[in-house]
Amino acid sequence: MLSIWFFIGILLLIYGVLIFGSGLYEYYNPPAEHKVLAELHAGIWWGALLFALGAIYILKFRPRRNG
Amino acid sequence: MLVQAITSFGWAPALFLQTSGRLLQLSGVDIAIVAIYFLAVLGIGFYLKSYTKTGEDFFMAGREMTAWVAGLSFLAANLGSLELMGWAGNAYQYGILAAHWYWVGAIPAMLFLAIVMIPFYYISKTHSVPGYLKLRFGEPARALSAISFGFMTVLMSGINMYAMAVVLKVVLGWDIYFSIWVSSITVALYVTLGGLLSAIFNEVLQFVLIWLGALLISIIGLIEAGGWSGMVARIHRNFPQQDFTHLWSTLGSFQDNPMGINWVGIVFGLGAVISMGYWTTDFLVVQRVISAKDLRSAKLAPLIGAAFKMCVPFIVILPGLLGLAMLDTPGHHFLVAGDVATAALEKGQVLHSYDEVLPIMLARYCGPGLMGLGITALIAGFMSGMAGNVSAFATVWTYDIYRAMIRKDATDQHYVTMGRWCTIGGVLVSIGTAYLALHSHSIMDYVQELFSFFIAPLFGTVLLGMLWKRATGPGGFWGLLSGTFSAIGMWVWVKNTPSAIQYIALSPYAKPMAENMFRALWSAMVCVIVTVAVSLVTKPRPDSELVGLVYGCTEIPSEGHLPLWQRPIFWAGVVSAIFVIIQIIFW
Numbered sequence: 001m002l003s004i005w006f007f008i009g010i011l012l013l014i015y016g017v018l019i020f021g022s023g024l025y026e027y028y029n030p031p032a033e034h035k036v037l038a039e040l041h042a043g044i045w046w047g048a049l050l051f052a053l054g055a056i057y058i059l060k061f062r063p064r065r066n067g
Numbered sequence: 068m069l070v071q072a073i074t075s076f077g078w079a080p081a082l083f084l085q086t087s088g089r090l091l092q093l094s095g096v097d098i099a100i101v102a103i104y105f106l107a108v109l110g111i112g113f114y115l116k117s118y119t120k121t122g123e124d125f126f127m128a129g130r131e132m133t134a135w136v137a138g139l140s141f142l143a144a145n146l147g148s149l150e151l152m153g154w155a156g157n158a159y160q161y162g163i164l165a166a167h168w169y170w171v172g173a174i175p176a177m178l179f180l181a182i183v184m185i186p187f188y189y190i191s192k193t194h195s196v197p198g199y200l201k202l203r204f205g206e207p208a209r210a211l212s213a214i215s216f217g218f219m220t221v222l223m224s225g226i227n228m229y230a231m232a233v234v235l236k237v238v239l240g241w242d243i244y245f246s247i248w249v250s251s252i253t254v255a256l257y258v259t260l261g262g263l264l265s266a267i268f269n270e271v272l273q274f275v276l277i278w279l280g281a282l283l284i285s286i287i288g289l290i291e292a293g294g295w296s297g298m299v300a301r302i303h304r305n306f307p308q309q310d311f312t313h314l315w316s317t318l319g320s321f322q323d324n325p326m327g328i329n330w331v332g333i334v335f336g337l338g339a340v341i342s343m344g345y346w347t348t349d350f351l352v353v354q355r356v357i358s359a360k361d362l363r364s365a366k367l368a369p370l371i372g373a374a375f376k377m378c379v380p381f382i383v384i385l386p387g388l389l390g391l392a393m394l395d396t397p398g399h400h401f402l403v404a405g406d407v408a409t410a411a412l413e414k415g416q417v418l419h420s421y422d423e424v425l426p427i428m429l430a431r432y433c434g435p436g437l438m439g440l441g442i443t444a445l446i447a448g449f450m451s452g453m454a455g456n457v458s459a460f461a462t463v464w465t466y467d468i469y470r471a472m473i474r475k476d477a478t479d480q481h482y483v484t485m486g487r488w489c490t491i492g493g494v495l496v497s498i499g500t501a502y503l504a505l506h507s508h509s510i511m512d513y514v515q516e517l518f519s520f521f522i523a524p525l526f527g528t529v530l531l532g533m534l535w536k537r538a539t540g541p542g543g544f545w546g547l548l549s550g551t552f553s554a555i556g557m558w559v560w561v562k563n564t565p566s567a568i569q570y571i572a573l574s575p576y577a578k579p580m581a582e583n584m585f586r587a588l589w590s591a592m593v594c595v596i597v598t599v600a601v602s603l604v605t606k607p608r609p610d611s612e613l614v615g616l617v618y619g620c621t622e623i624p625s626e627g628h629l630p631l632w633q634r635p636i637f638w639a640g641v642v643s644a645i646f647v648i649i650q651i652i653f654w
Binding site: 001002004007008011012014015018019021022023026031035036037038040042043046047050 | 094096099100103104107111114115118136268271272275276279283287290291431432433434435436437439440
């Protein structure tokens, strides 16, 4: 049975890509609606964090062949 | 429509779409994040279906969970959207006092479960808490407990649905019934497919998403407020007459704190009865722990849960406090009580209630992508809480009601099929109960009422059953029954005669939360007194029949051969020490 941590890794990796990409898009195309502290560009670094976590979990808990 | 105090907040025009009353609209990437989440939980359910063939697989996850998986799922099953939104709302209403429900109202109980009670649950090989009562006190106590648990579980599930639907209505403007049906059908599908195994796997996934989705609110909020000290200064500036930021120093009397409670209610009502009852006898959470692969893992699971539980205020209580600091202005609350918001809505005016503080803070800080993650966290919270309820309900219904009272000699496969149908039925009944939550002053007050009816007396019964071998079957049954009826009686009394609260909660200044704590305390005491009295006049069971069930008749496996850091008692000590330090810091 695949580890639950492997599933979590895949999901975080996908989310990381989406949120990081969205953050980058916002950086170059600032939206009309202003969020408080939008200048922190939280999407970029939070997306990168999710991506890194996801990659680590996938590598550590990926299915391996016995022997 | 009028939108409350909209001009007071520079960020508000960006968030409130005045034509619809919703906080915001999701972008394409947000919708993709939510959709991927739904696909993921359903995919896990389909994947695990082939691993759930027997009753042991479906109802107990094969008893193969590691301590980490069991521990995180133990916590996630409790961390529903009700928990996230309700306690963030309570933190906004009552201040840091709400953190008592995460610290003194959880940690001692989790430690007690791990060290004292788990050995009996685990060694007796029971499949449920009512199942333990059957072994210890006989069929009547099991039947009473199973029926009251089933009743409470579907009510809780309905409250969870209501909380989720409110989030989606407030934030996205989604139809409340559409939200309920889509989310509920998803939960019904993945729990029906993979049983407890699927529920637990998804709960761990949901736990991670809840943290990653909600954590950013607190981080950015603290940056905006100027750190903890900046936030406290703003709250004191906004409300100089009230103390929202001290945990214990305002509990000397009922009038000194916004909750209208004193330390006796918190320590004895919450800490010694309600939380002990919930964390040690509510099968919703206990089921996750007894699915562990061995006794040591089962003892470590609540300790892992306790360590994370101590951190949950960072993503639940802190956003409520940040709301007090950043949303409010001197002497004026931005958010209102739930019934005020409902009454205003009937007049065409949009006011936001305390329970909406978390999504409002989410909307304040999070743009596209992060918003989708935050919404996913709230949906994940709803699903973990609901899956916990329906999987526990399916087990208790199938084993403790259907097999015990209706069909005793069917095949294992028949009971698995019954469990799957029961999951669907439980979800459908829960949808009906969601409407009940609409009529409560506050979501969490409603839950505390339920706890005091069923959970507080049950704790008295199970505790005496495990620790006092003289307790008899009739004693257990009549104690549980009288405790439950005394709680309902006290509740009816105060409902009909509001001034009676001064007798229940020992003060005319007590507020509903204090009444709940004291009612739980009295009902547990009634249960214990009746159990002891009836036991002393009825015939005890011989010790040989109590092996594996009662302290003094059960040999608990020694852990003396293990290195210190592998022993549960060592980690219980570490968690205890951190718990005490936190109390002193926020005193």
